[in-house]
Amino acid sequence: MRNILIIDDNDIVQLVLKKILAKEGYSVDIAINGKEGLARIGQQPYDLIITDLMMPYANGFEIISKIRQHPMGKDTPIIIISAITNEDSVLEGFKLGANDYLKKPITGRELIIRVKRLIDAQVSRAENI
Amino acid sequence: MWQDFNSYLLEYPSLDAAIYYFINLPLVIQIACVFIVIAFLATLFAYGSILVRRFKGGRRDRRMSVIIPRIDTLLTEHIILNEGLSENIPIDQIQLPLEEFRIPLLRSRFGKQMLIDRIVSYKKSFTGSIGALLRQLYLELELDKVSFKKMKSPKWNRKVQGMIELTDMDMSISDVNILPLTNSKNRELRAEARNAYIKLSKNEPFKFFDIVTEPLLMWDQIELFKTITTTEEISIPNFARWVTYSSNKSIVSFCLKLIVHYNQQDAAPAVMRLLENKDHVLRANAINCLGKLRYEEAEDKLVSIYSNQPLNCQIEILKALGRIDTGGHVLFLRQEFLHSSDFDIRKNAAKSLIKTTGVSQDLIRELIDTGTAENKLILKHCMNPLIKF
Amino acid sequence: MDEPLSFWEHIRNIYESTVFIYGMTMLLCYALLAILSFIGIRRAQKRDSYSDYKKLLGSPLAPGISVIAPAFNEGVTIIQNVRSLLTLNYSRFEVIIVNDGSTDDTLEKLISEFEMVQVDFAYNEKIKSQPVRRIFKSANLAYDKLVVVDKVNGKSKADASNAGINVSSFPYFLCTDVDCIIEKDTLLKMIQPFMHEEGNRIREVGDPCPECGYIHVVEENRRVIAVGATLRMVNNCEVEEGVITRMRPPRALIPRFQEMEYIRSYVLGKLGWSMINCVPNVSGGLGLFDKEVCIKAGGYDPRSFGEDMDLVTRMCTYMRDNKQKYAVRYIPSTQCWTEGPPNLKIFSRQRTRWGRGLIQIMSIHKKIIFNPKYGRLGMVVFPYNLFFEFLAPIVEITGILYYIYIVVTGQINWHYALILLLFVYLYAVMITTFAILWDQITYRYYKTWREVIGLAMMAFLEPIIYHPLIVFFALRGYYYFITGRKHVWGNMQRQGFGRAKPQAG
Incomplete structure (x- = not known):
């Protein structure tokens, strides 16, 4: 069973993403801000992390950077889902190590395909080592 | 004072005594007495209003804390996780369990509004098939009628609210309902009606650009830009038309931004003609547009008009040269960098020089080595990847 | 029977009438501001009911x-x-x-x-x-x-x-x-007035152009140069890593008064002025400015004691001097929480500095006062601030001395005096209470109704405790300015927020 961590303070996004992904057979954990997210990453390994950019206490970029520095997070695929859509922010997200950037509003099907693709790629990479 | 009052009391009944006494007071004191009463009552009223407001607000919060989770459960169960979606049944053939939504909690006006707000919030985060199914639900529960009713309200902000709900849910509003509002006295209503028309009209959404005579405010531009660039079945015209013929400067400058967004290269000649315009702000916008379009034919013209331009246009020209990046004007950029007296000109010239791909590293090195302390700093600033501007 | 009035009695009559007119005008101004700010709050509410400022993101x-x-x-x-x-x-x-x-x-x-x-x-x-x-x-x-x-x-x-x-x-x-603790959506909200400013017109100016035959169309824009928002005290609020988790009015006396004063001054005062484009000042604690105009006006002045008001004044005069229309706007919601002076000493320093700043600005910019060239700034903003902000403490102190005089010489009509006093007192309480009501209409700040009412009740104590302090320190500020005494800036001992533990209830 694959684990996914969602870091987002928006209740709708938390609820819906959890339901959609749980239906596809993933086990989903929710963190309502960056601090909690980092704490959870320290507790167990995740196969994928989905994060928002605008959250209190620590913005998304800082969280991604810290995830990439964390021993348990440095290879985990990261998808950003955000309402911020300007080019600079997108580029910054990728440069910091995110694997994908979805702009709101998102479609459920596209999300599932991207999630699947990233997790499968990660799994096969792990198996090849 | 009391003695006077008492003397009145001896002669007249108490109410008349009070009135006679009052009339004989100096005017100032009379006014003061009246105002004391007014201030006292007004203060009581204010306290009362505060308490009523808190109470009502608290009650609303409690109702919301009950309704919202219920709505969320219903929406996630029946819409997000709808079986028909995953089986790829066409949206209009999916059977929605409407009875689940027709609970007493959601029958009141408050409940219906909460449901509409929540559906709209969901739709803002999720589009595609989920979005379409949400729209279907909105229609079948006849919530669109609720929104339409708002448009009939005499209050302008209710009208706008109704319109926005309908446009957020991709409902079509017939022209006969929107068009009168586009001429409304209230500016905000006009702007929102225009926005709705552009999003929903099948015929000629952009004819507003021809007829709108008032300036387009920054906020209106942002809303329109979002509507135009995110609405799916809109046919994008060549915006050069308005760049050339519109007398409304804010429309022209808005169209320049759209030209850049849609990369309309064939609009570039019309933008070039704007370089003759008397308004230096508009000229700066046009130069900016040409630079972002990377329109190479503009380079020579820009360099030739450079010396007659005010500062803001000159800076835009330097930026544009850096973006267009043909490498044909490196010497010009170098000239401006070395000899201009204005700091910003030198900085932008340096930036464009460094950005130009054809430029040799030797040239940059030479400039650094031979430059003044300030110029050295400018070059190093522009070359540093940590500094973005 | 009627003796001709002596010279002294003439002076007394003139003095009493002047003070009376002064007082009435001031009270009328407050009433006007209350009405204007109410209109402003309703308008802001209407816009908030449908506008989604997050579109900017x-x-x-x-x-x-x-x-x-x-x-x-x-x-x-x-x-x-x-x-x-x-x-x-x-x-x-x-x-x-x-x-x-x-x-x-x-x-x-x-x-x-x-x-x-x-x-x-x-x-x-x-x-x-x-x-x-x-x-x-x-x-x-x-x-x-x-x-x-x-x-x-x-x-x-x-x-x-x-x-x-x-x-x-x-x-x-x-x-x-x-x-300062800044609310997360502050930038989104404060940039709105810059983008919403109306007062634009397209005019056709002058004769048809000899070259092309058309009359050149000119757009007249009113440019917003500064936007301010409401500030409050963070003392006794629960703060978690830069986010306010629970708002509470301050418990200590002086910050509590100051919270009430800020609400009145921002929500009633500055918002009211904003409706007629006569805002005198955008606070240094939180202000969004147009950089180009600020630089052209010369930036902040390090020698000023009220550098925020000084900058706004210079930006406005710059726009007027260059014949450009401008506006300074306010939004009623609270966007910033700052630590209020916790004790009398630091408070006195703050108020003395403000008094000093005010008299300094009046003297530096005296050419603006009653100068029609400066439009609203010269005919409304500065005269108002001169008479009802700057002169108010002076008028009050002379009033008190006069009262003492007529009490001592037994000329006072106690009943009338008390009625007048009661009138002014209740009026002040009424205005402050309305300010708190306007604030609650904007948003239901604080968690319990007791906290709101508790804060509103401070209005009853203000004229007795707080107001005399303000008057005294303002006068001290003027005195220091005149005598040119060096100001000690001092340093607010930071209480630090991280240690605020959640309090029961």
Whole structure:
């Protein structure tokens, strides 16, 4: 069973993403801000992390950077889902190590395909080592 | 004072005594007495209003804390996780369990509004098939009628609210309902009606650009830009038309931004003609547009008009040269960098020089080595990847 | 029977009538402001009911904003404060922290926490300030919005702000204190008035152009140059890492009074003025400014004691001198929480400085007063501030002395005097209560109704306790200005927010 961590303070996004992904057979954990997210990453390994950019206490970029520095997070695929859509922010997200950037509003099907693709790629990479 | 009052009391009944006494007071004191009463009552009223407001607000919060989770459960169960979606049944053939939504909690006006707000919030985060199914639900529960009713309200902000709900849910509003509002006295209503028309009209959404005579405010531009660039079945015209013929400067400058967004290269000649315009702000916008379009034919013209331009246009020209990046004007950029007296000109010239791909590293090195302390700093600033501007 | 009135009695009559007219005008002004601010709040509410300012987040047309925050010896809380500023909800902004020659570890903490490295920055000194020693940017892309400027201490926040403006790259800048708590959507909300300003007209000017035969169309824009919002006290609020989790009015007496005063002054006062475009001042604690106009007006003045009002005045006079229409606007919602002076000593220093600043501004800009060339600024804003802000303490003190005189000489009509006193007292209470009501209409701040009513009740104590203090310190400020006494800036001992434990109830 694959684990996914969602870091987002928006209740709708938390609820819906959890339901959609749980239906596809993933086990989903929710963190309502960056601090909690980092704490959870320290507790167990995740196969994928989905994060928002605008959250209190620590913005998304800082969280991604810290995830990439964390021993348990440095290879985990990261998808950003955000309402911020300007080019600079997108580029910054990728440069910091995110694997994908979805702009709101998102479609459920596209999300599932991207999630699947990233997790499968990660799994096969792990198996090849 | 009391003695006077008492003397009145001896002669007249108490109410008349009070009135006679009052009339004989100096005017100032009379006014003061009246105002004391007014201030006292007004203060009581204010306290009362505060308490009523808190109470009502608290009650609303409690109702919301009950309704919202219920709505969320219903929406996630029946819409997000709808079986028909995953089986790829066409949206209009999916059977929605409407009875689940027709609970007493959601029958009141408050409940219906909460449901509409929540559906709209969901739709803002999720589009595609989920979005379409949400729209279907909105229609079948006849919530669109609720929104339409708002448009009939005499209050302008209710009208706008109704319109926005309908446009957020991709409902079509017939022209006969929107068009009168586009001429409304209230500016905000006009702007929102225009926005709705552009999003929903099948015929000629952009004819507003021809007829709108008032300036387009920054906020209106942002809303329109979002509507135009995110609405799916809109046919994008060549915006050069308005760049050339519109007398409304804010429309022209808005169209320049759209030209850049849609990369309309064939609009570039019309933008070039704007370089003759008397308004230096508009000229700066046009130069900016040409630079972002990377329109190479503009380079020579820009360099030739450079010396007659005010500062803001000159800076835009330097930026544009850096973006267009043909490498044909490196010497010009170098000239401006070395000899201009204005700091910003030198900085932008340096930036464009460094950005130009054809430029040799030797040239940059030479400039650094031979430059003044300030110029050295400018070059190093522009070359540093940590500094973005 | 009637004797001719003696000269002295003439003077007395004139004095009494003048004070009476003065008082009535002031009360009328307050009533007017209350009505205007109510209209403003209703309008803002109507717009909020449908407008989604978050649209700005996804728009490439959103203007960039530079957040400038000077810092001096803020080592205790600097990391938390900066992190809080970095998490503001906006798509295009930068955070410029100006280290004003701190003697503690402020700079070192910043450098280590945010991985700052010194960069060769092309510093263009558009506004004069103390020398800038070094400029830092972060090596970690996650913090690329942060810029740290290390400069020589300029003994004033104005000087540090100027350095920040010189370094900034966006057309608007938000000036704030690094220890203020700023609400997350502040940038989104405060940029709105800049984008909503009406008063635009397209006029056809002059004769048809000889070259093309058409009359050249001119657009007349009213440019918003500054926007302010409401400030409040953070004392006794529960704060968690730069986010207010529970609002509470201050418990200590002086900050409590100050909270009430701020609500009245911002929600009733400044919003009312904003409706007729007569705002005198945008607070230094939180203000969003148009950078170009600020630079052209000369930036902040380090020698001023009221540098925020001084800057706004100069920006307005610049616009008038250049025959351009301008506006200074206010939004009623609370966007910033600042630490109020916890004790009398620090409070007295603050008020004395404000008094000094006011008289200084009046004297520096005296050419504006009653000068029709400056339009609203000269005919409404400055005269109002001259008579009802500046002169008010002086009128009050002479009034009190006069009262004492007529009491001592037995000429007082006690009943009338008491009625008048009661009238003024209740009127003041009424205005303050309405201000709190307006504030509650804007948003239901605080958690319980008891807290709101408790704060409103302070209005009854204000004329007895708080107001005399204000008058006294203002007069002291004027006195210091006249005698040219050196001002001790001092340093607000930072209480630090992180240690506020959640309190029961």
